[in-house]
Amino acid sequence: MSKQVLILSSSPRKNGNSETLCDQFRKGAEETGNRVEKIRLAELKIEYCSACYACKQLGYCVKQDDMAQLLEKMRAADVIVLATPVYFYTMCAQMKTVIDRTLGGAQKPGLENKEFYLIATAADGKAAMERAIDGLRGYLECLPGAKEMGVIYGAGAWQLGDIQGNPAMEEAYQMGRSIC
Template sequence: MKSGECVIRDDANSITEQIKQADVIVWATPIYYYEISGQMKVMIDRANSLYETDYQFRDVYLLSTAAENEDGVDHRAINGLKGWVACYPKSHFVGSVFAGGVDGSNTIKDHPALKKAYEIRKAIQ
């Protein structure tokens, strides 16, 4: 880990290098069982090699969807990502957008969360 690169040699190293050089990171995940997806968790874990590097990212966001639409569906996912962000003192969690009630491609169209995500995107530029 002191090298700033994961010891496992695969495509994750090129992804973590892009994370390291990014100004802003926007993670996106479906919510499964009120948590981030396993794939996102693995990528977060693989980014451990960045802890002791001169990473560039400062702002971190989360975009998430779930079939469930109740308040709090995304809270554990947000808290998990905040835990990751806390390991990088130069960065901070800025915010999240949650699209609940999404259980197919036709259910995201015109979802109010899309407007919020668009507004965040405009603010990043």
């Protein structure tokens, strides 16, 4: 069965290492008949959560930016890929900002029971990526019925293009292919 796959690529670096893994994932998922959309978070206008909690009463966030449209895409997706570069041992700010803003979206149904894949890239080895992955896992714990389906570690990738030839490239492609 064809699934709707939404890839959230959070690196501000266009065609960077984590985005390249997203593209590999996308290639695999499309080859097996899934519908895939990749969004570069850095190209959206998304403000920080102000912790005003207006969403608790209203059911939506009062900020007028690109988050409402992104939330609708997240609601419509069966599968969500969260991809981040490791910045100071954790996820990058673009990813964290989006995650915080889903608080408003969590006030009404639609974010439950999604399948998630996690992608991270870092200059150092896998151990340097665990806190970033753990942070993403913490988010999944907050979403009812969220299922972690796979994690891709693009370790040892620093400069643009370093990810080429990394085993994570094939892993991302195969993980994309495995969606059915």
